[in-house]
Amino acid sequence: MKVLIVYYSRSGQTRNIAEVIAKKLGAELEEIVDHRNRKGLLGFFTSGNEAHLKKVIPIERLKNEPAQYDLIIVGTPIWAGNLSTPIRSFLMEYRVQITKLAFYTICLGSDPQNVFLEAEEIVSQKPIALMNISYRNIKKQNHLEMVDTFVKNIKQNLKEKRSI
Ligand SMILES: Cc1cc2nc3c(=O)[nH]c(=O)nc-3n(C[C@H](O)[C@H](O)[C@H](O)COP(=O)(O)O)c2cc1C
Known part of the structure; x- marks a missing residue:
């Protein structure tokens, strides 16, 4: 099974989780790159506003072809209650x-x-597995357990599909 993890991360949390999942599944990683300056307070407000307006923006071409993979795992921070703009795009x-x-x-x-x-x-299509990690989970240190469950659900689903 070929698995690609596609993520966007402004401050590193989504990337950290992507790396943990990648190790557990032997998956490849692909970070979405856009051309917006998202640094500092201005970057924060621009990003929040874009997300609120559900904007779609140009992103850099991916290094990997998602069609070549059996499963794509997508990770995004929540911005203004929405998908981050690079991941929507x-x-x-x-x-x-x-x-x-x-x-x-x-x-x-x-x-x-x-x-x-x-x-x-x-x-x-319905995702085969879903997970939301909040800062409270990270503070209470139960986020790694959540990642384990997420990975277990993915493996279980793939196994079931193979045995049909
Ligand atoms: C522009 C912006 C808007 C955000 N809006 C929300 C929000 O509506 N709800 C929330 O729970 N967290 C919100 N956050 C917090 C991020 O979801 C959180 O810090 C996340 O861990 C960032 O992931 P990253 O480190 O991979 O960039 C927001 C962060 C940014 C930068």
Whole structure:
């Protein structure tokens, strides 16, 4: 099974989790790169505003071809209660290349349900596994347990599909 983890990370949390998942699944990593300056207070407000308006922006071409993978795991921070703009842009541009999707979000404490739903609507398929990690989870140190469950659900789903 070839697995690619596609993520965007402004301050490193989504990347950290992507790296943990990659080790557990032997997956490859692909970071989404855009050309917006998202640093500092101005970058914070620009990013929040873009996310609120559900904007789609140009992103750099991926190094890997998502269509070559059996599963794409997408990771995004939640911005203004929404998908981060680089990840919305990735999903819109590459949706036809996504055979199977697993999805996770990182946030301070928002309800992730509408973000899960938007990802599902864009790719027109239900993710095989979902996870939302909040800062409270990280503070309480139970985020690694959550990653274990996420990975277990993914493996279980792939196993079931293979035995059909
Ligand atoms: C522009 C912006 C908007 C954010 N909006 C929310 C939000 O609505 N709800 C929330 O729980 N966290 C929000 N956050 C916090 C991020 O989701 C959180 O810090 C996440 O861990 C960042 O991931 P990263 O380190 O991979 O960039 C926001 C952060 C940024 C930069």
